[in-house]
Amino acid sequence: MVAFSMRKVPSREATEISHVLLCNVTQRVSFWFVVTDPSRNHTLPAVEVQSAIRNNKGLP
Template identity: 85%
Template sequence: RVSFWFVVTDPSKNHTLPAVEIQSAIRMNRNRINNAFFLNDQTLEFLKIPSTLAPPTDPSMPIWIIIFSVIFCIVIVAVMLLILSGIRQRRRKSKGPSEVDDTEDKCENMITIENGIPCDPLDTKGGHINDAFMTEDERLTPL
């Protein structure tokens, strides 16, 4: 540890300056003194003068506004998704039965071709029985 003591005098009047003025001058120019000795507030200590702290930084926008806006946006997006999904479900319900009937009609009218042979699809509504797989006993048995 290196300590030193200095006295500041006024050259025009040749007398020492009061300690209060010296302390205020050191507080105002502390950064220049630290840089002159290549030190900082932890390594260069002035007696009876507290170390200077960096002023706290104030954000341009308070933190609570940022948090509030993020949560508010999430809630708005969730409400919009719920409304849009409800509208989509109503449209599906209103279109649903007519589309199902149309697809069944299309299936009835279609004749599929497998291995070059036209095949009629099974009509599950009419209850047709495929005679190729029936035995004699089953033909006489009522359904």
């Protein structure tokens, strides 16, 4: 869902599932994730990812 949401952002159309990294996964469904931008070799700001997900869900 995260990669799909990021693809709807015009400047992020090339986001692939492999760009979403799950971290600290536990058996209790606890984790955090980051979205990477391989063209610049860094992670995307959380605000940009949150905005893409909200827009995909139709939230303000």
